[in-house]
Amino acid sequence: MYVRPTDLQAALRALRTHPLCVLAGGTDFYPQRVGRALREDVLDITALPELRGIARGDGEFAIGALTTWSDIVAAPLPQWMRGLKQAAREVGGVQIQNAATVAGNLCNASPAADGVPVLLALDAQVELSALGGARRMPLQEFILGSRRTQCRADELLTRILIPERNDAARSAFLKLGARRYLVISIAMVAATLECDGDGSIARAAVAVGACSEVAQRLPKLEAALLGQRLSPALAQVPMPAHLAHLKPVADVRGTAQYRSDAALTMVRRVLEQVALD
Numbered sequence: 001m002y003v004r005p006t007d008l009q010a011a012l013r014a015l016r017t018h019p020l021c022v023l024a025g026g027t028d029f030y031p032q033r034v035g036r037a038l039r040e041d042v043l044d045i046t047a048l049p050e051l052r053g054i055a056r057g058d059g060e061f062a063i064g065a066l067t068t069w070s071d072i073v074a075a076p077l078p079q080w081m082r083g084l085k086q087a088a089r090e091v092g093g094v095q096i097q098n099a100a101t102v103a104g105n106l107c108n109a110s111p112a113a114d115g116v117p118v119l120l121a122l123d124a125q126v127e128l129s130a131l132g133g134a135r136r137m138p139l140q141e142f143i144l145g146s147r148r149t150q151c152r153a154d155e156l157l158t159r160i161l162i163p164e165r166n167d168a169a170r171s172a173f174l175k176l177g178a179r180r181y182l183v184i185s186i187a188m189v190a191a192t193l194e195c196d197g198d199g200s201i202a203r204a205a206v207a208v209g210a211c212s213e214v215a216q217r218l219p220k221l222e223a224a225l226l227g228q229r230l231s232p233a234l235a236q237v238p239m240p241a242h243l244a245h246l247k248p249v250a251d252v253r254g255t256a257q258y259r260s261d262a263a264l265t266m267v268r269r270v271l272e273q274v275a276l277d
C-alpha cells in the first residue's frame with residue numbers, strides 16, 4: 001500500500017488505522033532500502049502543503065515538517081539563526097538539500113545528523129501530531145538513541161519550534177568531515193550565545209554531535225560562559241572536563257580520541273566564530 005494524502009487529518013487517520021512507514025524527502029528512507037524490494041506500506045507526506053514553510057509568531061519560529069534544507073538556506077531568518085543556515089549548507093549537496101527535510105533529519109535520529117546539535121543549541125522543541133491532538137517536547141527528550149525517537153507509530157512530527165532570541169543573540173555551526181563537502185560528520189558543534197544590555201552573556205547553549213549516541217549539550221561549559229564578555233577570548237573557556245560526558249566511538253571515520261580532541265578544538269573555534277560575528 002502506498003498512500004499520499006492531501007490533507008493532514010487524512011494522513012493522521014491513515015496512520016491510526018494501518019502501520020505505515022513515513023516518507024518525506026526520501027534521502028534517508030531510500031538509502032536504507034537499497035538492494036531490496038519495498039515491503040513496508042508507505043505514507044508519503046509530500047502532498048501536505050500545510051507542513052511546508054517557516055512561520056513566526058507567539059514568540060517562536062515554527063518550521064513545518066516538509067521544510068527542506070534549501071528552504072532554510074533561502075529563508076530571511078534573523079542573524080541569531082545563522083548557525084541553522086550554516087548547518088543547512090553542509091547537509092549533503094544542493095540536490096540533497098532540495099529534497100531533504102529538517103524534520104526527516106531529526107526523525108531519522110542518526111548520531112551524525114547535522115541538524116540535531118544546531119537545533120539543540122537553539123533550544124528547539126518538536127510538535128508531534130496524532131488524530132487526538134498534538135504534544136510538544138524538547139528535542140533533547142525526543143531523540144532517545146541512534147535511530148530511536150519518541151515518535152509513536154500513529155504520530156507525525158509536524159513542526160519544529162524555535163524560541164525567539166533578542167537581536168543581540170548569535171549562533172554558529174561547524175562540521176568536521178574527512179573532506180570539505182558531501183561528507184558524513186566526524187564531529188560537529190553548534191553554539192548560541194545571548195547577551196544582556198551590558199554586553200555580558202546571559203544565555204549560552206553549546207552542543208556537540210557525532211561524539212555520542214545522541215548529540216549532547218555541554219551544561220558545564222554553558223555555565224562557565226555566563227557573565228563573560230562576547231570576545232574571541234571565549235575560545236579559552238572550554239576545557240576537556242566540559243566535554244567529559246561525551247562518549248565518542250571509534251569507526252572508519254576516526255578514533256574515539258581523535259573525536260574527543262577534535263570536538264574540544266571545534267567548540268573553541270565555534271565560540272570564537274560567534275564572538276566575531
Ligand SMILES: Cc1cc2nc3c(=O)[nH]c(=O)nc-3n(C[C@H](O)[C@H](O)[C@H](O)COP(=O)(O)OP(=O)(O)OC[C@H]3O[C@@H](n4cnc5c(N)ncnc54)[C@H](O)[C@@H]3O)c2cc1C
Pocket residue numbers: 021022023024025026027028029030031045065090091092093096099100101102103104105106107108112113114115151155156157158182183184185
Ligand atoms: C548523498 C547523501 C548525503 C547526505 N548528507 C548528509 C549530511 O551531510 N548531513 C546529514 O545530517 N544528513 C545527510 N544525509 C541524510 C539525509 O539527507 C538527511 O537526514 C535528511 O534531512 C533526511 O530528510 P528526508 O526528508 O529525506 O527524510 P526521509 O528519508 O523521508 O525520512 C527519514 C526518516 O524520518 C521519518 N520521517 C520523515 N519525516 C517524518 C515526519 N514528519 N514525521 C515522522 N517521521 C518522519 C521517516 O519515516 C524515516 O524513518 C545525506 C543523505 C544522502 C543520500
